[in-house]
Amino acid sequence: MSENKNLNVNFWKVYLWALSFFRVQIKFVLGLVFCGLIATAVEMLLPKYLQLFIDTIYPDKNMELFIISFIILPILIILMFYAKTLINRFHNIIGEQSSSSLQYASLNHLYELGLEYYENNTIGETFDLFNTSIKELQKLYRELVPEIIKQTIILFVCLLIMFQMSLILTCTIVASCFLYFLTGPFFEKRASVIVKEAAKKLTELNQGVFNGISAIPDVLIYSRVKWSISKILNQHVLYSKYGMKRTLWLYLRGAVRRGSIAIGSLGVFYIGAILVRSDSMSVGEFVSYTTYSYIVVRAFTEVITCMTEQKILIAQAEKLYIFHQRRPQLREPSAQKNLYSFRGDINVKNVKFGYNGNEVLKDISFCIPSGKTVALVGESGGGKTTVSKLIGRLYDSFGGSICLDEVNINEIPRDELLENMGFVFQDTYLFGKTIMENIRFGKPNASDEEVYEAAKSAHAHEFIKELSEGYNTLVGERGIKLSGGQKQRIAIARMFIKNPKIIILDEATSALDNNSEKEVQAAMISLLKGRTTLVIAHRLSTIIHADKIIVLQAGRIIEEGSYEELINNNGAFLMLLNGGVY
Ligand SMILES: Nc1ncnc2c1ncn2[C@@H]1O[C@H](COP(=O)(O)OP(=O)(O)OP(=O)(O)O)[C@@H](O)[C@H]1O
Ligand SMILES: [Mg+2]
The missing domain is CATH 1.20.1560.10 (ABC transporter type 1, transmembrane domain)
Known part of the structure; x- marks a missing residue:
């Protein structure tokens, strides 16, 4: 700047x-x-x-x-x-x-x-x-x-x-x-x-x-x-x-x-x-x-x-x-590599990063094999969302590397990289337009039938049909006319229609009522099936289903393993659970 x-x-x-x-x-x-x-x-x-x-x-x-x-x-x-x-x-x-x-x-x-x-x-x-x-x-x-x-x-x-x-x-x-x-x-x-x-x-x-x-x-x-x-x-x-x-x-x-x-x-x-x-x-x-x-x-x-x-x-x-x-921080790679026969592995190695000179991530390494789910947990401000931004190359890391299969993401054209990834952020952004247009944002040329299919897979079809104007209901600025759980299911429907190999999910921190929670969870489970997933988890139900859990604290990984392993470790993860964070 x-x-x-x-x-x-x-x-x-x-x-x-x-x-x-x-x-x-x-x-x-x-x-x-x-x-x-x-x-x-x-x-x-x-x-x-x-x-x-x-x-x-x-x-x-x-x-x-x-x-x-x-x-x-x-x-x-x-x-x-x-x-x-x-x-x-x-x-x-x-x-x-x-x-x-x-x-x-x-x-x-x-x-x-x-x-x-x-x-x-x-x-x-x-x-x-x-x-x-x-x-x-x-x-x-x-x-x-x-x-x-x-x-x-x-x-x-x-x-x-x-x-x-x-x-x-x-x-x-x-x-x-x-x-x-x-x-x-x-x-x-x-x-x-x-x-x-x-x-x-x-x-x-x-x-x-x-x-x-x-x-x-x-x-x-x-x-x-x-x-x-x-x-x-x-x-x-x-x-x-x-x-x-x-x-x-x-x-x-x-x-x-x-x-x-x-x-x-x-x-x-x-x-x-x-x-x-x-x-x-x-x-x-x-x-x-x-x-x-x-x-x-x-x-x-x-x-x-x-x-x-x-x-x-x-x-x-x-x-x-x-x-x-102003020059953009991120540059398109000069020698570009494509993701033709891309399996969907994510390899993060010794990544460091900070905002405006303040170090946020110190030395992060982990990998997510194709089709598996890794849950990132830890206290607020620990750097979880930042990890997800680096994987989508919304920022460039200061050191280390992030690879999809064996290709460094710095060498992949940004459009192609993001086309293969689906992000669901903590606060879902919905345009002040109709539900149909909001879901179609995941694939602008999708037919109406594809939108209905995506909404069904995201357990959203039923509630949309009950709205006064169905799929043509206007959702209000930033989706203000929908409940938290409904907004999340619209975001999930968007992902179904986009159909990316990798999903990065930053779960909303606000709790949902039991019914919404169940609907959202069911939609998530079907969305994540077969896709490589990094989920920043704020719900115990998501953590239990993950193949691996990583505990991040002050920009460092302090513990990792399966749910059972971490419980048996009697370490930071158990403290988070006992502290009522999850
Ligand atoms: N754009 C930014 N510019 C400057 N600092 C930032 C920016 N985004 C995040 N930070 C800082 O980086 C640190 C890590 O933020 P991050 O959003 O990754 O935390 P988090 O683990 O996702 O927290 P939460 O669980 O509350 O969502 C925080 O101290 C935050 O204040
Ligand atoms: Mg966050």
């Missing part, structure tokens, strides 16, 4: 990284530029026509030119309309393709970072990253960059025409634009700092709201509604304070820009009037020039606004950039 905190983040690094998601087909960018040029050319012709009308058609009563322009003008306007429609379309395509490429890369990276990231960051923080930071940065592709391309084309073409019309007037306009650069950046910088602070406060507020919602049951039970609301409101007050400061600085920044442009426009009128009076410029030319100057000022304002927005967005995107720079 320290690697990530020390990153020297500067604007250009983040900006180039953000632009790297601009993976659109070049034809759309060329299309945008081409149509932009056509629309601009037509737009540029209109002030020229105005000049022609004032200087020639109207004074000379030239009907021929009037009729020609009467025919040509609508054609040009239709052409411009068509070009602008295409611009809009290319703009959208570019925006959407790049936005989805950022979304995809971020989600993919989140999964690559794996359990280590998940356990070290709050869900609220990650949710904010996806909900706020990504959405904000997507504005770069959806709005800002295409707009900058469009307006820059207009700006340059228009400036070229204006220079050709009057050097002195154009220099006045350009000078007024540069006037902005004397003071503008100061306000921009202040605005960027405040915007960044406001974004931080918004993140905290979002997290607060997220936590407030996730903790509803506890807030209600502890009668802490006022406390929860006032905590969120305090965060809101802080955010509002920065929000107001942000609005003020953004306004000041805009005011400086408008002020410099107003000075330029005044200059143009003043000098223009002198030029017209001295016959250096015709009235038509002056009117047409003023129209161009409005177009240029508008384009300049747009470009500057977009550029500043871009700066602010990039400042806000730093968090997302740092997230993307």
Whole structure:
């Protein structure tokens, strides 16, 4: 993690990284530029026509030119309309393709970072990253960059025409634009700092709201509604304070820009009037020039606004950039081995491991022959769940090796490894969807019949059928509408449908009532038949059925053997039993 905190983040690094998601087909960018040029050319012709009308058609009563322009003008306007429609379309395509490429890369990276990231960051923080930071940065592709391309084309073409019309007037306009650069950046910088602070406060507020919602049951039970609301409101007050400061600085920044442009426009009128009076410029030319100057000022304002927005967005995107720079602890093996004729033995040899420098597993060795069940028991915090995470390679061990048959798990592609394993964790995660979808999660392409079969094997079919909507019953967030025993049986059904060779089972610590216990136990016994199983046992019934029991204490194996052997040993296991742990 320290690697990530020390990153020297500067604007250009983040900006180039953000632009790297601009993976659109070049034809759309060329299309945008081409149509932009056509629309601009037509737009540029209109002030020229105005000049022609004032200087020639109207004074000379030239009907021929009037009729020609009467025919040509609508054609040009239709052409411009068509070009602008295409611009809009290319703009959208570019925006959407790049936005989805950022979304995809971020989600993919989140999964690559794996359990280590998940356990070290709050869900609220990650949710904010996806909900706020990504959405904000997507504005770069959806709005800002295409707009900058469009307006820059207009700006340059228009400036070229204006220079050709009057050097002195154009220099006045350009000078007024540069006037902005004397003071503008100061306000921009202040605005960027405040915007960044406001974004931080918004993140905290979002997290607060997220936590407030996730903790509803506890807030209600502890009668802490006022406390929860006032905590969120305090965060809101802080955010509002920065929000107001942000609005003020953004306004000041805009005011400086408008002020410099107003000075330029005044200059143009003043000098223009002198030029017209001295016959250096015709009235038509002056009117047409003023129209161009409005177009240029508008384009300049747009470009500057977009550029500043871009700066602010990039400042806000730093968090997302740092997230993307995190390297996953786990790497895919470079020389991969496959599990073609895999028997299902697990061999753990001299494994050491710790979290954030704290040693948790000291020197663990054991093996589970194919089809056998080993029960891991011991006091809370002894490292049992950690052993199961290492076997699934959710973390890499610091030393020693874990092999499936004779193949080190570091050499097996992660997808293949996890495809052969089934995990049932202490707290079963169910999606807030239907029972059918939750079971099908074990095998996304399973037919309805396969789901029913799995539920029957998991002793879950009966209770599911009795629910109001059967398999289509929604289980509530994290399965909150189901009982503990029902959730466990859904998790077991998932495993039946996945049908892995190895099962890692971290039994729920909470006790079930007798009936549920029996149902869950029966489901377990049929699930584990013929599969290599590591069960972190919290129930005596599971321990008795195991082929071997390992007692883990403070990261070391202190006793192992069959149930009878351990009872006869009169050691740590018996103490656990007598202490009422099982
Ligand atoms: N992600 C993590 N980051 C830091 N420390 C952790 C993490 N997960 C577990 N630990 C610590 O590692 C030690 C072992 O935890 P583990 O979950 O393996 O214990 P356990 O034997 O499964 O306990 P229980 O029977 O209560 O489930 C504990 O001290 C725990 O606080
Ligand atoms: Mg545990």
